[in-house]
Amino acid sequence: MAVPFIEPFRIKIVEPIKMTDKAERIKILNKAKNNLFKVPAEDVFIDLLTDSGTNAMSDQQWAAIMVADESYAGAKSYYKFEKAINDILGFPYVLPTHQGRAAEGMLFGSLVKPGQYVTNNRHFDTTQANVKEIGANPIDFSVVEAEDSSIELPFKGNMDIDKLEEFINEVGPENIPIGMLTITNNSAAGQPVSMDNIRETADIYHKYGILFFIDACRFAENAWFIKKRDKKNADKSIRDIVLEIFSYADGCTMSAKKDAIVNIGGFIALRDEELKRKISQKLIIHEGFITYGGLSGRAMEAIAQGLYEGIDEKYLDYRESHTRYLGQVLEDSGMKVYKPTGGHAVYVDAGKTIPHIPQGQFPAVALANMIYLEGGVRTVEIGSLMFGYKDPVNRDEVSAKHELLRFAVPRRVYTRNHLDYVGEVAKNIMVKADSIRGLKITWEPQLLRHFLADLEWV
Ligand SMILES: Cc1ncc(COP(=O)(O)O)c(C=O)c1O
Numbered sequence: 001m002a003v004p005f006i007e008p009f010r011i012k013i014v015e016p017i018k019m020t021d022k023a024e025r026i027k028i029l030n031k032a033k034n035n036l037f038k039v040p041a042e043d044v045f046i047d048l049l050t051d052s053g054t055n056a057m058s059d060q061q062w063a064a065i066m067v068a069d070e071s072y073a074g075a076k077s078y079y080k081f082e083k084a085i086n087d088i089l090g091f092p093y094v095l096p097t098h099q100g101r102a103a104e105g106m107l108f109g110s111l112v113k114p115g116q117y118v119t120n121n122r123h124f125d126t127t128q129a130n131v132k133e134i135g136a137n138p139i140d141f142s143v144v145e146a147e148d149s150s151i152e153l154p155f156k157g158n159m160d161i162d163k164l165e166e167f168i169n170e171v172g173p174e175n176i177p178i179g180m181l182t183i184t185n186n187s188a189a190g191q192p193v194s195m196d197n198i199r200e201t202a203d204i205y206h207k208y209g210i211l212f213f214i215d216a217c218r219f220a221e222n223a224w225f226i227k228k229r230d231k232k233n234a235d236k237s238i239r240d241i242v243l244e245i246f247s248y249a250d251g252c253t254m255s256a257k258k259d260a261i262v263n264i265g266g267f268i269a270l271r272d273e274e275l276k277r278k279i280s281q282k283l284i285i286h287e288g289f290i291t292y293g294g295l296s297g298r299a300m301e302a303i304a305q306g307l308y309e310g311i312d313e314k315y316l317d318y319r320e321s322h323t324r325y326l327g328q329v330l331e332d333s334g335m336k337v338y339k340p341t342g343g344h345a346v347y348v349d350a351g352k353t354i355p356h357i358p359q360g361q362f363p364a365v366a367l368a369n370m371i372y373l374e375g376g377v378r379t380v381e382i383g384s385l386m387f388g389y390k391d392p393v394n395r396d397e398v399s400a401k402h403e404l405l406r407f408a409v410p411r412r413v414y415t416r417n418h419l420d421y422v423g424e425v426a427k428n429i430m431v432k433a434d435s436i437r438g439l440k441i442t443w444e445p446q447l448l449r450h451f452l453a454d455l456e457w458v
Helices: 022-032 061-064 076-089 100-111 124-131 159-171 195-207 219-229 238-247 274-286 297-310 315-334 365-373 417-433
Strands: 093-097 117-120 135-138 178-182 211-215 251-255 266-270 345-349 380-382 402-406 438-443 453-456
Touching: 022 365, 061 297, 076 093, 076 124, 076 238, 076 266, 093 438, 100 117, 100 124, 100 159, 100 211, 100 251, 100 266, 100 274, 117 159, 117 345, 124 135, 124 211, 159 195, 178 195, 195 211, 195 238, 219 315, 266 274, 315 345, 315 417, 365 402, 365 417, 365 438, 417 438
Parallel strands: 117 135, 117 178, 178 211, 211 251
Antiparallel strands: 093 266, 251 266, 345 402, 380 402, 438 453
16 A cells, blocks of 8 residues: 555544634744744644654553652662663663753763863754863764765765864874764754764774763664665664664763653763763762652653654654655755755755855744744754854854754654645745845854844844
8 A cells, every 4th residue: 555654553642733823923923033942832833843852652651650659769760761771772871861961961061171072973052062061172073975965875974984083183082081973963964874884983982092972862763774774784673773883882872852752851871880970970969869860750761661662663664754754745845855854854955945045144044934934833943043153253153064944853743634734834935935035143142042042034
């Protein structure tokens, strides 16, 4: 039967969503100073701002919540959480955190000193900010193919191994306390990293005595792409692929809000007990005791169950097809879609879709705002508002590498009809694409400006 994908679940609880009219949306966006982060969620019809924490939990997850143990120390729910991570990722030591950025903060805060470097294929915004807050330097080495949104290659999220090694030799390995690798590479259009590249990255870090940590938010989607796109791994189970991925690393930071299919939570997983002790100090001060780290027993139960659901092959097959379908409807609308489509989101190359808007006028924000005004669909810019900055000396705007617009897909939330609706909205926008104007910033904070900045149409 030729259907583009089929949901391996049925719907048991529904949440009404509200359609506003265009006149209302103009007022709402004005009030939000043209920044979609500041629009109340109830004024959004289809919310594709993020796949983080926006997932629909299963009946099994809700059932697990009902039997959660909320003890302060040594709760049963912590041991269930720890066991799931031991079992799936293969790390013996686990520290819970309230979400991914807290895991990053605890790890970097315990091991990185001002002036040092943290390398990555590409840091995500909060990871980058956590390194900068210490006074250290986040450095990225994505492969050059990631810069080209039109080439179809299987693993555009890879690390450029030669550049990484060159850099290690240039600054000295003693100045790089942690080397990271983000799977999938969210800032590079959600592209996966190959098993070979994960192993080679580990080999380089370990050759120079650098600790290797994986930013593991979307490890299950990355494992799925390894199985589908690399013949050498086609016959392996997702469980085996996941275990192999993490076998190369000394640890990982995880935002459970992604592939553990929950609404909140995170953790650090480690191989070395001494390292666990070191990070525990900071964790107790900032997050909580080592068996809850800012999470309720309920949250740990949901994560333990969700980790197993997130590596289910039928679910991952649906997940990839569902996101790819959205890529297809957006491409059909005339938007220039980043190729190939990632696992958790479709990225539209706004720089190419509306080329008349200069980079300094944030084309992806302009496109995002027009899509919201047209149909109440919320997306997010991954471009110069997020990754650009004002040069501290001459105050000139320094632009990002890409002006991408991300349509992130919450897990198990939207149906095919919802995706078709997004496609219709995109089509309506493309008809009048030439008339879209750019934006300028009227106020911005020092770090992570995209969350809070005020903007004005040019
Ligand atoms: C690659 C990556 N790392 C880290 C994070 C931070 O996780 P959290 O939002 O749970 O703090 C995110 C969140 O979007 C992410 O995509």
